[in-house]
Each structure stands twice: as structure tokens, then as C-alpha cells.
Amino acid sequence: MSIISENAVYFIIAVAIIVILLVWSYVTGRMRKDFSTTTWVLIPVAIAINIAIGQIVVTLKLPVFLDSIGTVLVAVVAGPWAGALTGTLSNIIWGATIDPNAFPWFPVAFFIGLVSGLMANAGWFKNWWKVAVTGFVVALASAIVSTPIAVYLYGGITASGSSFITAYLLQTGQGVVQAVLSTGFLVEPVDKITTAMLAFAIIQGLSKRFVARLPRPENAEVEGGASQTQLFIAIGVVILLVLFAAFMLGNILGG
Amino acid sequence: MQERLSFYKKRESAVHRLNPLSKLTLALGIVFVSFLSPYYWTPHLLILFAVIPLSLLGKVLREYINAMLRLILPTAGFLFIMQALFQPLEGVELFRFGFLHPTQESVLFAFANATRIVVMVSSFTIFLLTTHPNELMTDLTRRGLPGQFAYVIISTLQIIPQMQAKAQTIIAAQRSRGLDTESTFFKRAGSLIPLVGPLVFGSLVEVEERAIAIEARGFTSTRVKTSLNSIPDTNKDKLIRWSLIVIIIVTLASRIWLS
Structure with missing residues (x-):
């Protein structure tokens, strides 16, 4: 019982932080500016992009999901709340049209939008290596948020292919939470870093005139520097992040 | 489809x-x-x-x-x-x-x-x-859900089939000019960009026109709107x-x- 109450405290803290952020952006009027008519029109297109690209990836048989490119796109150009809304509705519509199993995972999509929007506001979406870091942070958030859903709703092992890793970790004597969390840390970064980089490539390809009409054009400005060099730095950063993730995994599993 | x-x-x-x-x-x-x-x-x-x-x-x-x-x-x-x-x-x-x-x-x-x-x-x-x-x-709109949410849900349901059809067209077109979508992993991963690019840019182009169109129909008006269908x-x-x-x-x- 003590574990449950401890987790309930974390849950309440997380909700409180979100509410404070929400009230802050409402009071400062930033929210009203973010949800312009263009944003409201962009959201359905972004949801459709999520679903269409998700299906292209299935056609190409690639080992990633890439089902949140539209979410990250909206989060960067229209702020974290528009991103969070896109993610949430995206999952609800995925559940309502393709597979009802998608419903319970909407908080994960909410956080993908929110976190990538916050990172973009902080200026972490302006060149390749910063985008890689953003993707990594989004991956951590989504691994952490999906853990309680997997544990409480599905008893740890979910219906996705990565459950085999969780099952293996459970067999080696890990606790359920540790096993699910480390599976998330193993699987998510590849997917989310690729998502963030594709979203960045798309933003770079948009015309200046189009971006200027969106609520947060300043987030989409690309920092100078030869893009070749940038890309090499990005690859280096990804390798560093992978080493960091391995170190963290060791800590989780060891402790 | x-x-x-x-x-x-x-x-x-x-x-x-x-x-x-x-x-x-x-x-x-x-x-x-x-x-x-x-x-x-x-x-x-x-x-x-x-x-x-x-x-x-x-x-x-x-x-x-x-x-x-x-x-x-x-x-x-x-x-x-x-x-x-x-x-x-x-x-x-x-x-x-x-x-x-x-x-x-x-x-x-x-x-x-x-x-x-x-x-x-x-x-x-x-x-x-x-x-x-x-x-x-x-x-739900009658009970106070902002009309924008209803717009997002309904128009997404309309856009998705169009988008899926567009994706199929793009895949077919790129294959016909020789894009490799079936062989090794790196070839398949490489063909992601030529498939995703046209799809995304093509659909984003319509956003601006649509924004002007729904703005002209009073989208952001805060007046209470009447509905054609009544739900018991x-x-x-x-x-x-x-x-x-x-x-x-x-x-x-x-x-x-x-x-």
C-alpha cells in the first residue's frame, strides 16, 4: 500500500505542475494568441499527418512508430498547449476510427505535445543537435508517462512488441515498474529522436511566408551554420545521449 | 481503402x-x-x-x-x-x-x-x-463544449480518408519513378523522406485558405449558434x-x- 500512496503523491505533483502552467499561459494571454484560427485549422491536418505517416511507416516495415510528427510540428509552431491538444485528440481519433486500444494512451500523446512545445519555447528546436536533445527529452517524458498506464491498466505487459523486453526483465527478477520503465527508455529514444528530426526537416522546408502567419514563428527560425557540420554534431550528440541512457538504465536496474 | x-x-x-x-x-x-x-x-x-x-x-x-x-x-x-x-x-x-x-x-x-x-x-x-x-x-457543443473542438474532431474525420488516399497516390507515384520501398532496411528508411515530404507540404498548403474560409463563416464568433438537428x-x-x-x-x- 505504501508504494501506491507514494505514486499518488507523484501523480498529484504532476497534475499540479500542469495546472500551474495552464493557468500561467491563460493569465498571460499567450494561450489566446496561440489558439488562432490558423492553429485550429492546422490541428486536424496535423492529426491526419500523424495517422497517415504512421501508416506509411507500417507499409515500409520500419521498426519505429513515427505517429507523432504532426503533434511535434504543431507544438513547435503553435505552442505547447496546441501540441498537447493535438496529441490527445490524435489518440482519441485513432481510437475512434482505427483501433479502440489506443484510447488509454492519450496522456502519453498529451505529454509528447506539451514537452516538445516547452522545449521549442526554450529555444531547443533551432538546429540539428538541439532537435536531437529535444527528441531525447520527449522520449524520457513519454517513457515515464506510459509506465503507470502500462502497469495499472495492463499489469506491466502490454499488447505491443516491446513487451518481450519487459517480459525478459520480469523474468530476471526486476520489479514491474523498473521493467516497464527501462523498456520505455530502451525503445522510445530512437522513435522520438527520429520524429523530432523529421518534424525539423519539415519546418525547414516550409516557406517563410507560411511560418510568419503561425502563432510562434520565432520557434521555427533556424540557427546559422553549415547544415553538414550541424548534422555531424547531431550524430555525436545522439551517441552521447545513448551512452547517458545506458548509464541511467544501469542505475535503474542496479538500484 | x-x-x-x-x-x-x-x-x-x-x-x-x-x-x-x-x-x-x-x-x-x-x-x-x-x-x-x-x-x-x-x-x-x-x-x-x-x-x-x-x-x-x-x-x-x-x-x-x-x-x-x-x-x-x-x-x-x-x-x-x-x-x-x-x-x-x-x-x-x-x-x-x-x-x-x-x-x-x-x-x-x-x-x-x-x-x-x-x-x-x-x-x-x-x-x-x-x-x-x-x-x-x-x-456536446449544445452543453457548452467550445465549437472549435467539434470542428477539429469532425474535420479530422473528413480529412483522414483524403489524406490516406493522397498517401497511396504518392507511394504509387514514387514507386513508378523507381523509389525502392521493399528491399534493405536502409533503402526503405531512405525512402521515407520522398514519401513524407510531398504528403505533408501538400496538405499544409491548404491550411491558410481553409482558415480564411471558416473565418468568413464566423468561426471565432462568440454568439450562440443555432443547430439544424436537435438531439433529444x-x-x-x-x-x-x-x-x-x-x-x-x-x-x-x-x-x-x-x-
Whole structure:
């Protein structure tokens, strides 16, 4: 019982932080500016992009999901709340049209939008290596948020292919939470870093005139520097992040 | 390619005539009770005495069984097998095969868990089979949901089939000019950009025009808008909603005090 109450405290803290952020952006009027008519029109297109690209990836048989490119796109150009809304509705519509199993995972999509929007506001979406870091942070958030859903709703092992890793970790004597969390840390970064980089490539390809009409054009400005060099730095950063993730995994599993 | 993007089946039935909000409460109520109830057999009984009767009452039993076989049972079956084999619960060992040694406890746990997932997905499926998304959105907007949300949901449902058709066209066009979408991993990964690029840029171009078009129709106006279709909300609907809320609270209370 003590574990449950401890987790309930974390849950309440997380909700409180979100509410404070929400009230802050409402009071400062930033929210009203973010949800312009263009944003409201962009959201359905972004949801459709999520679903269409998700299906292209299935056609190409690639080992990633890439089902949140539209979410990250909206989060960067229209702020974290528009991103969070896109993610949430995206999952609800995925559940309502393709597979009802998608419903319970909407908080994960909410956080993908929110976190990538916050990172973009902080200026972490302006060149390749910063985008890689953003993707990594989004991956951590989504691994952490999906853990309680997997544990409480599905008893740890979910219906996705990565459950085999969780099952293996459970067999080696890990606790359920540790096993699910480390599976998330193993699987998510590849997917989310690729998502963030594709979203960045798309933003770079948009015309200046189009971006200027969106609520947060300043987030989409690309920092100078030869893009070749940038890309090499990005690859280096990804390798560093992978080493960091391995170190963290060791800590989780060891402790 | 799907013609219409929704599970909805048009029928004349008692469930179809219910107010959309009542049906939503019903679906969520079933989910909450099956997850919160402290008794082991609740989810199983819910399938027998709530989910199946509802699908009969709504005259969607055949569609429900179809969805069950296609979406629900594969997921639940996979869950059951994985959890029965790999949940490390102590107890009476059933058999030992290599490193696998499922116990009676882990099989029981897996059975309850898989049934709960079946209940959850089933109740959403029946809700979607008997409720048209437009009706739900009209009703929720009348109750105070901002019109923008209704716009997002409804227009997404319209855009997705168009987008899927566009994606198929782009894949066919790129293949015909020799893009490799089937060989080695790196070739397939490399062909992602020429497929995603045209799709995304092509659909973003329309955004600006559409924004101007709906702005001209008073999209951001805060005046109360009238609706062409009226959706009935009878006393029976209100009774159903309130009794469901009471049932959920009672289940939550029994969960807290009995476990």
C-alpha cells in the first residue's frame, strides 16, 4: 500500500505542475494568441499527418512508430498547449476510427505535445543537435508517462512488441515498474529522436511566408551554420545521449 | 481503402435513440466499474450481463463480434499468454517448460487482466457502433463544449480518408519513378523522406485558405449558434446518467474500503 500512496503523491505533483502552467499561459494571454484560427485549422491536418505517416511507416516495415510528427510540428509552431491538444485528440481519433486500444494512451500523446512545445519555447528546436536533445527529452517524458498506464491498466505487459523486453526483465527478477520503465527508455529514444528530426526537416522546408502567419514563428527560425557540420554534431550528440541512457538504465536496474 | 471513416452503423434501436452523452457515460461507467471493482469476477460478469445485452439491444451484435475477432481478441489473447507466462507471481506451479513456469496465480491474474481489456475495448466499440460522431459533437457543443473542438474532431474525420488516399497516390507515384520501398532496411528508411515530404507540404498548403474560409463563416464568433438537428434528451437519459454516476461512486467506495 505504501508504494501506491507514494505514486499518488507523484501523480498529484504532476497534475499540479500542469495546472500551474495552464493557468500561467491563460493569465498571460499567450494561450489566446496561440489558439488562432490558423492553429485550429492546422490541428486536424496535423492529426491526419500523424495517422497517415504512421501508416506509411507500417507499409515500409520500419521498426519505429513515427505517429507523432504532426503533434511535434504543431507544438513547435503553435505552442505547447496546441501540441498537447493535438496529441490527445490524435489518440482519441485513432481510437475512434482505427483501433479502440489506443484510447488509454492519450496522456502519453498529451505529454509528447506539451514537452516538445516547452522545449521549442526554450529555444531547443533551432538546429540539428538541439532537435536531437529535444527528441531525447520527449522520449524520457513519454517513457515515464506510459509506465503507470502500462502497469495499472495492463499489469506491466502490454499488447505491443516491446513487451518481450519487459517480459525478459520480469523474468530476471526486476520489479514491474523498473521493467516497464527501462523498456520505455530502451525503445522510445530512437522513435522520438527520429520524429523530432523529421518534424525539423519539415519546418525547414516550409516557406517563410507560411511560418510568419503561425502563432510562434520565432520557434521555427533556424540557427546559422553549415547544415553538414550541424548534422555531424547531431550524430555525436545522439551517441552521447545513448551512452547517458545506458548509464541511467544501469542505475535503474542496479538500484 | 475505407469509404467512411467511422464504426457507426445506422439502425433503429433503443440504444441508438439514447442521448449521445448517456451512451458515453454508459461506456465510461462500464470501464470504470470493471477496473475499480474489488471483486475478481466483475469484468467477466460485465461482459455477460452488460456488454453482450447492450450489443443485442443496439442490434449491432454481428458488427461487435466482427470487431471482437479482428481487434479485441488478438490483443487480449496476446496479453493473456504473455502475462500468464511471464508474470513472476509466487504460487502453485502448473508446469515447467524450459525457463517458463506459469503459476496458478499468474494465470488467474492474466485472465482477469485480459478480460478487463476486453471489457474496456468492447464498451468503446459498442459506443462507437451506435453513436454518430456528428450527433455526439452537436450534443456536446449544445452543453457548452467550445465549437472549435467539434470542428477539429469532425474535420479530422473528413480529412483522414483524403489524406490516406493522397498517401497511396504518392507511394504509387514514387514507386513508378523507381523509389525502392521493399528491399534493405536502409533503402526503405531512405525512402521515407520522398514519401513524407510531398504528403505533408501538400496538405499544409491548404491550411491558410481553409482558415480564411471558416473565418468568413464566423468561426471565432462568440454568439450562440443555432443547430439544424436537435438531439433529444429525455428524463430516461438523465436517470441513466445519474444512476451510472452513483454506481461508479459506490464501486470506488467499495474499492477503497474493501481492499
